[in-house]
Amino acid sequence: MRRGAGSLSRLLELIEGTQTDFLVFTQTICPYCTRAFRTLEAKGQTFSEVNFDNYDGLRQEVVSETGHRTVPVVFDLRGEEPIFVGGSDHLMEYL
Secondary structure (H helix, E strand, O other), rough: OOOOOOOOOOHHHHHHHHOEEEEEEEOOOOOOHHHHHHHHHHOOOOOOEEHHHHHOOOHHHHHHHHHOOOEEEEOOOOOOOOEEEEHHHHHHHHH
């Protein structure tokens, strides 16, 4: 994940403020997001959801940081550094 100069981005603030195993960015009515949640639950992983519909401009920031344009956008927060996993297909392969 690229880090820009200046103050901490909202994305990094959200990542650093999350106390679960995974952070999942979603939007309302997203079957792939539901699939990601079910995958995480089946693997016994905790997760937090951030819905882009509730944060003006956050989606553009996440796309800029990750290059990933669709939802969900999944981060693994279990290690020292957050790992950008990708979408639901990537998550299924990852776990």
